[in-house]
């Protein structure tokens with residue numbers, strides 16, 4: 001499972017960042033992704049498309065998807081599948097996650113916040 005956080009607007013794997021290097025920087029975890037009561041478009045899409053089942057993998061899926069779309073805002077379906085394959089979903093909900101990400105990419109949930117706009 002990927003342990004992704006947004007560090008000063010860039011997606012990083014938290015387990016590979018030395019804590020001292022994050023001092024004074026803005027760190028956004030899945031808990032800080034929403035804008036008050038307004039969920040991030042990826043969170044909205046996962047809910048609408050019924051992607052989470054037990055929810056165990058969902059925070060990782062959300063953050064991995066945020067990071068993926070920061071780097072590649074217009075991926076093809078195969079690229080989405082490839083990226084999500086790095087996150088283990090023991091419920092097997094991959095199809096719904098791919099549908100939800102595809103819907104976000106198509107613009108169904110509006111414009112995605114850029115890295116520096118996330119929880120700004």
Ligand code: FES
Pocket residue numbers: 051052053054055056057058088089090091092093
């Ligand atoms: S929804 Fe249960 S592990 Fe993914």
